[in-house]
Amino acid sequence: MPAIHRIGLVSVGLTLGLGISAVSADVVAVVSSKSPITTLSKNQVMDIFLGKRTSFPDGSPAVPIDQTEGSTVRDEFYNRTAGMSPAQVKAFWSKIIFTGRGQPPRTAATSLEAKKLLVANPNAISYIDQSLVDSSVRVVLAP
Amino acid sequence: MALMALPSCAASAETADPGSGTQMFSLSGFGTLGVVHSSEDFADFTSSVFKPSGAGYGGSWSTVVDSLIGAQLTANITPKLSAVVQVIAEQNYDNTYTPHVEWANVKYLFTPDFSVRIGRIVLPTFFVSDSRDVGYSNPWVRPPPEVYQLLPISNSDGVDISYRLHIGSLTDTLQGNYGQNNAALPRGSAEGKHLWGFSNTAEYGPFTAHLAYQELHLTIASFDPLFNAFRLFGPQGIAIADEYDLDNKPLVTEALGASYDPGHYFVMGEWARANAHSIFAVGTAWYVSGGYRLGKFTPYLTYAEVKSNRNSDPGLTVAGLPPNLAGFAAGLNASLNAILETNPDQNTISVGSRWDFMRNVDLKLQVDHSREGPGSSGELTNLQPGFRPGGEDNLFTATLDFVF
Numbered sequence: 001m002p003a004i005h006r007i008g009l010v011s012v013g014l015t016l017g018l019g020i021s022a023v024s025a026d027v028v029a030v031v032s033s034k035s036p037i038t039t040l041s042k043n044q045v046m047d048i049f050l051g052k053r054t055s056f057p058d059g060s061p062a063v064p065i066d067q068t069e070g071s072t073v074r075d076e077f078y079n080r081t082a083g084m085s086p087a088q089v090k091a092f093w094s095k096i097i098f099t100g101r102g103q104p105p106r107t108a109a110t111s112l113e114a115k116k117l118l119v120a121n122p123n124a125i126s127y128i129d130q131s132l133v134d135s136s137v138r139v140v141l142a143p
Numbered sequence: 144m145a146l147m148a149l150p151s152c153a154a155s156a157e158t159a160d161p162g163s164g165t166q167m168f169s170l171s172g173f174g175t176l177g178v179v180h181s182s183e184d185f186a187d188f189t190s191s192v193f194k195p196s197g198a199g200y201g202g203s204w205s206t207v208v209d210s211l212i213g214a215q216l217t218a219n220i221t222p223k224l225s226a227v228v229q230v231i232a233e234q235n236y237d238n239t240y241t242p243h244v245e246w247a248n249v250k251y252l253f254t255p256d257f258s259v260r261i262g263r264i265v266l267p268t269f270f271v272s273d274s275r276d277v278g279y280s281n282p283w284v285r286p287p288p289e290v291y292q293l294l295p296i297s298n299s300d301g302v303d304i305s306y307r308l309h310i311g312s313l314t315d316t317l318q319g320n321y322g323q324n325n326a327a328l329p330r331g332s333a334e335g336k337h338l339w340g341f342s343n344t345a346e347y348g349p350f351t352a353h354l355a356y357q358e359l360h361l362t363i364a365s366f367d368p369l370f371n372a373f374r375l376f377g378p379q380g381i382a383i384a385d386e387y388d389l390d391n392k393p394l395v396t397e398a399l400g401a402s403y404d405p406g407h408y409f410v411m412g413e414w415a416r417a418n419a420h421s422i423f424a425v426g427t428a429w430y431v432s433g434g435y436r437l438g439k440f441t442p443y444l445t446y447a448e449v450k451s452n453r454n455s456d457p458g459l460t461v462a463g464l465p466p467n468l469a470g471f472a473a474g475l476n477a478s479l480n481a482i483l484e485t486n487p488d489q490n491t492i493s494v495g496s497r498w499d500f501m502r503n504v505d506l507k508l509q510v511d512h513s514r515e516g517p518g519s520s521g522e523l524t525n526l527q528p529g530f531r532p533g534g535e536d537n538l539f540t541a542t543l544d545f546v547f
Contacts, residue, residue: 043312043348044312047312047314052314052346053309053314054255054256055255061255069502070502082406083405083406083407084406085406085436085499086502087439087499087505088406088436090279090502090503090546091279091280091281092280094173094274094277094279094280094546095271095273095274095277095280097171097215097217098171098173098213098215098229098274098276098277098280099265099267099273099274100217100227100229100246100248100250100260100265103169103217103219
């Protein structure tokens with residue numbers, strides 16, 4: 001009988017584990033495959049998305065493309081790359097906007113639109129779910 | 144209002160550049176609905192010297208201390224040229240709520256890291272002084288007044304230059320400003336000329352360090368009758384008048400701050416010193432604050448302190464004066480000391496929590512316990528007969544902050 005209980009616990013654990021990995025997307029930062037950028041650190045990516053830097057480390061201009069507020073991929077991206085909750089990201093941009101220091105990045109409505117914008121502009125950088133990576137984009141950070 | 148008509152054109156005015164996609168106009172806003180309870184009955188707690196009344200004598204519960212609403216219109220004219228207007232409605236010096244222009248300026252980017260602004264510009268004296276009105280962007284219900292009221296003005300009419308440097312992973316922003324600030328006060332008006340300063344902000348991952356210097360020449364004519372009376376008493380009276388009169392006196396503010404915010408918690412502190420070379424005296428202030436993020440809740444704890452440069456003066460020597468003049472001199476001395484008493488000297492322990500209970504809205508609750516220094520009324524104003532300086536008071540504040 002005790003052994004049966006343990007089997008039950010193991011299967012519950014597996015189910016929970018799968019459930020968690022399905023909810024939390026594996027988000028990756030991507031650029032166009034035509035971009036010369038191959039890899040970036042978490043700090044380098046965050047500096048671009050938080051408007052602290054307007055160029056890549058090689059000096060070429062960087063154009064960040066966000067995903068819509070409230071999307072899982074966006075929340076996961078800021079959480080994994082900067083440890084910021086959606087409210088923290090909003091509070092950060094409130095400070096920047098209302099002190100006249102800048103505007104948040106342009107927003108793509110979906111990951112597909114983000115990929116289209118990357119293909120159209122080799123200077124652009126965005127983030128998508130890893131499952132959507134194809135030959136049109138290059139992963140520069142898997143946070 | 145013309146501002147209200149603009150959101151409809153915001154969506155239609157997108158540029159053709161597929162990369163930047165910046166909109167020609169963007170309208171955004173922020174606000175705070177706040178209620179404050181004070182345990183003090185004979186004086187008011189206000190969030191700024193520009194407010195005529197607050198919580199305490201003016202009502203044990205007050206909604207005027209922190210409540211405000213602001214709107215900002217940004218026009219991106221070209222990728223290098225932009226203009227911005229921010230309008231705020233809050234309790235004004237004359238107890239009206241007429242919106243005022245907090246800032247309005249034109250910004251030109253020579254490079255993405257080098258810009259100049261001309262117009263009414265925000266002053267970056269303290270860590271969050273440029274965003275102190277945006278409750279949603281701050282961890283507390285309001286920045287610690289001990290530090291932030293050392294230099295209560297928040298903008299300058301003039302020019303501002305900003306240069307951003309990148310040294311490895313470090314981002315360093317150097318800023319300089321020159322201009323003037325004229326402000327209406329509940330009693331009288333303040334004229335600030337030759338307002339200049341600089342600041343430096345260094346950011347390295349979760350670390351931020353800030354230092355600033357601001358100087359202006361301040362004139363408040365409403366003190367003239369008092370000091371003209373002092374001048375009638377010969378060399379001693381003239382010396383007192385010259386020392387305290389607010390006639391083109393330099394007000395110098397120096398500030399240092401640092402914060403560490405890795406995401407799930409934050410610690411920050413600021414130290415500042417101001418010298419008004421006048422009856423406003425001012426002094427040295429500092430605070431430390433820390434908070435821990437537990438899901439949607441961010442409880443925090445703050446300790447703040449301000450030491451006044453001066454809270455009293457012996458004034459004119461009354462002994463030896465003819466009786467009729469002695470009474471007049473004693474009256475002048477009492478007036479001088481009544482003003483010096485209001486120079487803040489206090490410490491405060493604050494406990495509170497932010498609750499991000501829905502998107503773009505937070506609710507904060509905060510309790511402050513303040514102890515005033517001997518002979519000082521602390522950060523309180525509107526002192527009434529029966530008020531005793533050097534006491535203690537408690538504040539309870541609830542704010543709902545939002546951005547849109």
